[in-house]
Amino acid sequence: MRQFALSLFLIFTAGWAGAFEAEDVARFGPSDSERELRIISTADIAFIKPMISSFLASDPGIAIEYTVVGSSELQKAIVDEGEAFDVAISSAMDLQTKLANDGWAQSFTSEATSSLPSWAVWNDMLFAFTQEPAAIVVSKSGFGDIPLPESRNDLINLLRQHPELFRGRVGTYDVRQSGLGYLFATQDTRASEIYWRLTEVMGGLDAQLFCCSSDMIDAVKSGDLLIAYNVLGSYAINREDRDEFAIILPSDFTTVMLRTALIPSNAPSSELAALFLDHLMTRSHGQDAQVLTNPALDLSQNEAALNRIRIGPGLLVFLDQLKKRAFLSEWESAILQK
Structure with missing residues (x-):
């Protein structure tokens, strides 16, 4: 029994x-x-x-x-x-x-x-x-007099100029867990090589990784993050507390x-x-x-x-298991830097 x-x-x-x-x-x-x-x-x-x-x-x-x-x-x-x-x-x-x-x-x-x-x-x-665009969400109070970035290149320069301010306070998707995060990341790489440079810079500053846009926005509001990259702009703009942070659609290209x-x-x-x-x-x-x-x-x-x-079927390219493993391996090297 x-x-x-x-x-x-x-x-x-x-x-x-x-x-x-x-x-x-x-x-x-x-x-x-x-x-x-x-x-x-x-x-x-x-x-x-x-x-x-x-x-x-x-x-x-x-x-x-x-x-x-x-x-x-x-x-x-x-x-x-x-x-x-x-x-x-x-x-x-x-x-x-x-x-x-x-x-x-x-x-x-x-x-x-x-x-x-x-x-x-x-x-x-x-x-x-x-x-729905992928946006950069930043803390207005946390930035003080520092000019807000308008493009990915601006963001890279900003992070390099103020490493101690932003260390541990930059967030983005964990693309291993988030399907949307993976989609945004792969589309970024199709549009420009600057994505890899930005990812390496964020990784060097101990970037925090998240499953969801809502969690990233909450972290910006609480002060745990000063910058959240590739956040759903639609979620940010729909919040009642949206005046507490800036929503930036990158001028170089905005993934929609x-x-x-x-x-x-x-x-x-x-x-x-x-x-x-x-x-x-x-x-x-x-x-x-x-x-x-x-x-x-x-x-x-x-x-x-x-x-x-x-x-369309063009979106299936990065779902190929070999391509996905290669992409995630390169992403981990850039963001985790172990």
């Missing part, structure tokens, strides 16, 4: 250990509804809540379970564990493209998706609903991520998923769009420097 119980315990714990890790879970709508939409997403609840609220206002009988995960955990939930979600939303465009390319997404067309600009849709499976949604191939409620996607696209595009990002983050002011990441 003890052996049987031990076997059950081992089976249970092995399954539990392999389960994807959720950062947060929220429920919206009536608790007793038979119409439930399950969404798995890398977007913070506060960021996506206005879109969910407007959707439920049009059909209050729907219940929504919203699960927040990291981009790698989203892949794990859908591919490795076969979890049944109706909509998958992610900022990691390369991983979303891989899901669609590998057959994990349904094809979907509607009047709303047919009217999307060409850059916002791929193969009728991936649909973009935001344009498109947040995308797809309907997984095993979605249990495809019809509800279609309704939500139509709402998402209608509210995010066109003259009457009510975008999720604060209009103060005006990309048109920096149009010439924008480096929009394009959805």
